[in-house]
Amino acid sequence: MKESIVSLTRKLIEFRTVEKDRINAAAEYCSEWLAANGVHARVLDNEGLKSVVSIIGKEGPTVILNGHLDVVPAGPDQFIPYVAEGKLYGRGSFDMLGSVAVMMHVMAELVQEELPCKVMLALVPDEEKGGQKGTKYLVEHGLIGDVVICGETTNLDIAVQAKGLLQLEIEIEGVSAHGSRPWLGDNAILNAVETYKKIEALPIFNVSTPYFEHPSLNLARIQAGQAINQVPDRCIMDLDIRYLPGQNPAVLLSEIKGVVNGTIRVLSEGEPVQTNPDHPLIVRLQKTAEHIRGRNIELFGQHGTADTRFYAARGIPAVEFGPCGANHHGKNEYVETESLLTFKEILTEYICGF
Ligand SMILES: [Zn+2]
Structure with a gap:
């Protein structure tokens, strides 16, 4: 499983999703990957930028897994991913193509199950440039749910607020x-x-x-x-x-x-994000993460903004929660490969525990 997640992340890094055409190519690839794994996905186009949306499960509350496909610019060498000492290096490995690969694997695994809830996967462009053409567009078109997890760079802690x-x-x-x-x-x-x-x-x-x-x-x-x-x-x-x-x-x-x-x-x-840390769906995410992680999971506030804000503006509890790594937006960006697996286990248990 870990190998498959790492290999999908590598593939996504190689798309160099800085420019529109590359982001769209990656979106098409994700849609085809999902279809090949039995998950029906739609590709939506907004002003020439593509998003991928997929829903599994028949009834109950909707959990949204949101991941952005775009990355910030980097030198050409950073788009040649490699693994060393348990770390996958490359632009976007941590922010947040590793999370995207995990979320896609969660969908592929759970599509066969009788789920107690619905899961909406939203893979979006434009987050690094403000999110107007990606997540904001989806939210405006009614693609919302009951709780949102944006797979940002939180080292498996949970960001409930953002400035x-x-x-x-x-x-x-x-x-x-x-x-x-x-x-x-x-x-x-x-x-x-x-x-x-x-x-x-x-x-x-x-x-x-x-x-x-x-x-x-x-x-x-x-x-x-x-x-x-x-x-x-x-x-x-x-x-x-x-x-x-x-x-x-x-x-x-x-x-x-x-x-x-x-x-x-x-x-x-x-707008800032102010998700209630005592919301039962957030408390349960924290408990699930603590159970699998075997350590305290901290709730904290982010200094920067993320796509959570578009959901939060609708009153939906939205958090940033993703794997462990470092150097996002910098040189030597990496994600810890073991934490990708942990992230997947937490998401799976959280979804199945509804
Ligand atoms: Zn990000």
């Missing part, structure tokens, strides 16, 4: 002058730096919750200045804000407006 996203472009003005007489001008870059410091000092960035120490604020981009001998009269700075579940982005925005003397444009927004 929200608020990305802003702030334009600050100044007055240009000759660079030899800066006192005659008003430097827009310096104004922007002052503005940034005021934003950073706002009390909204100094709150915590049981799952998070604080929100985050990253000054990600600055565009300003045209000539070395000129005082810049315009500075654009882009801020990447990750706020806590429970914080209201409209309140954040109005607090920020209060200290900005300039124009603010919202570039992107994403």
